[in-house]
Amino acid sequence: MTANRTRTESLCPVCLKRLPAQRIFIGDDVHLVKTCAQHGEFRSRIWRGMPSFDQWQRPKTPAGPPVVSSQGEKGCPFDCGLCPDHRQRSCTVIIEITQRCNLDCPVCYASAPSQRPDPSVDVIAELFRRAHDGGQGCNIQLSGGEPTLRDDLPAIVALGRELGFDFIQVNTNGLRLGRDRAFVKALKQAGLASVFLQFDGTEDDIYQYLRGRPLLQAKCAAIEACAEQDIGVVLVPTLVPGVNTHDIGAILKAALDWVPVVRGVHFQPVSYFGRYPVTPDAAARITLPEVMRAIEDQSGGLFQTTHFGPPGCENALCSFHGRFLQLPGGQVIPMKSSPLDTCCVPPLKAHAGATRAISAVARQWAGRKNTAAETGLSGDCACRTKKKAPCNAGTLVPMDLDAFIDRARTHTFSISAMAFQDAWTVALDRVRDCCIHVMAPDGRLIPFCLYNLTAIDGRGLYRP
Numbered sequence: 357m358t359a360n361r362t363r364t365e366s367l368c369p370v371c372l373k374r375l376p377a378q379r380i381f382i383g384d385d386v387h388l389v390k391t392c393a394q395h396g397e398f399r400s401r402i403w404r405g406m407p408s409f410d411q412w413q414r415p416k417t418p419a420g421p422p423v424v425s426s427q428g429e430k431g432c433p434f435d436c437g438l439c440p441d442h443r444q445r446s447c448t449v450i451i452e453i454t455q456r457c458n459l460d461c462p463v464c465y466a467s468a469p470s471q472r473p474d475p476s477v478d479v480i481a482e483l484f485r486r487a488h489d490g491g492q493g494c495n496i497q498l499s500g501g502e503p504t505l506r507d508d509l510p511a512i513v514a515l516g517r518e519l520g521f522d523f524i525q526v527n528t529n530g531l532r533l534g535r536d537r538a539f540v541k542a543l544k545q546a547g548l549a550s551v552f553l554q555f556d557g558t559e560d561d562i563y564q565y566l567r568g569r570p571l572l573q574a575k576c577a578a579i580e581a582c583a584e585q586d587i588g589v590v591l592v593p594t595l596v597p598g599v600n601t602h603d604i605g606a607i608l609k610a611a612l613d614w615v616p617v618v619r620g621v622h623f624q625p626v627s628y629f630g631r632y633p634v635t636p637d638a639a640a641r642i643t644l645p646e647v648m649r650a651i652e653d654q655s656g657g658l659f660q661t662t663h664f665g666p667p668g669c670e671n672a673l674c675s676f677h678g679r680f681l682q683l684p685g686g687q688v689i690p691m692k693s694s695p696l697d698t699c700c701v702p703p704l705k706a707h708a709g710a711t712r713a714i715s716a717v718a719r720q721w722a723g724r725k726n727t728a729a730e731t732g733l734s735g736d737c738a739c740r741t742k743k744k745a746p747c748n749a750g751t752l753v754p755m756d757l758d759a760f761i762d763r764a765r766t767h768t769f770s771i772s773a774m775a776f777q778d779a780w781t782v783a784l785d786r787v788r789d790c791c792i793h794v795m796a797p798d799g800r801l802i803p804f805c806l807y808n809l810t811a812i813d814g815r816g817l818y819r820p
């Protein structure tokens with residue numbers, strides 16, 4: 357069988373040298389293959405099955421970054437900042453406000469904990485200003501380490517709001533949120549919109565494996581605390597084959613029980629940052645189409661592959677998303693279907709895609725009013741009851757238009773996933789379309805995957 361192939365560029369996972377690479381199509385699968393003269397051939401499966409790789413592509417008219425901090429002398433990806441070759445503006449800027457952590461996870465892209473001191477509030481103010489210049493109206497995610505270890509986190513959120521950022525989200529394991537209600541209240545008063553909550557599953561065995569201890573109860577406590585303050589919660593499972601990929605349906609079921617405080621589930625297929633001396637084999641990865649099909653299978657068809665579409669902002673190969681409405685009685689309907697027929701879709705404008713994504717994310721992931729009362733957390737929390745009912749249990753209640761519009765304000769729910777690229781899977785054409793940018797300590801904006809990318813000995817391309 358002759359395989360089709362297309363060209364891109366990648367890196368050697370051993371020496372991080374830039375290499376020509378090929379995407380090789382074998383049936384419905386796509387492999388990324390590259391050869392380093394010194395370190396040999398590397399092959400990774402990056403797409404498996406339907407929807408097909410070709411149908412999923414969305415060509416875009418590029419949008420240069422508003423501020424260019426590097427002239428690109430060494431070329432992508434070695435002098436990022438962003439450089440003139442970058443093809444998308446920032447949609448989300450991630451600011452790391454501490455490298456300390458209160459967990460010691462076997463799986464951690466940030467390689468936390470570290471001894472580096474926390475940046476001062478003055479330094480963070482300067483980073484916010486840089487995000488303003490380079491990101492122009494972007495959303496902000498405060499990350500770490502574990503950002504809730506800073507007692508001045510509410511002050512940092514308030515500062516970001518004062519400096520003009522409307523949507524600020526905190527990326528957290530939720531431990532402190534669940535046991536410190538006064539802190540959660542202070543975050544709400546400071547203007548925090550949303551919590552990006554690491555939530556790997558509905559079974560303690562999963563946390564034991566991935567995070568080193570049982571955490572389900574702590575996660576539920578964090579969600580309850582956010583519900584009391586009307587802070588939106590996005591559940592963020594890191595999907596590791598054989599560890600929690602069987603639990604995708606149960607995660608979605610739990611999330612639906614928690615609507616409207618839970619605004620969505622954002623799956624992150626595991627990527628291999630840090631020290632991995634051997635090429636992770638295909639069984640160690642789950643690709644985006646596999647996640648979509650697992651969602652369909654494990655939700656009993658409530659959520660279907662055809663309900664999901666590629667992004668308008670980042671490269672199509674990086675993510676999928678879908679939006680749903682939960683009706684009174686529990687029934688769930690897709691808000692928009694996403695036809696995959698690309699033949700009549702003109703190239704999208706990257707800038708317009710970014711602008712739409714910024715407001716769509718802020719609208720969908722921010723908190724709603726009275727979420728504690730409506731969520732009924734005291735009865736349904738996944739840490740107390742393991743309900744086996746299928747996701748689509750519920751009856752359709754007739755609604756008039758006003759009631760429907762009201763419902764749509766509070767009870768929409770998103771399912772999305774983002775596939776990060778590591779040293780084995782990175783493709784530079786994808787990287788240049790990136791809109792999720794980490795602010796380096798010196799104020800440069802670096803695509804998330806490049807910032808976290810490491811050689812097999814753990815040496816980072818950018819992370820200090």
Ligand SMILES: [Zn+2]
Nearest residue numbers: 368371392395
């Ligand atoms: Zn090499």
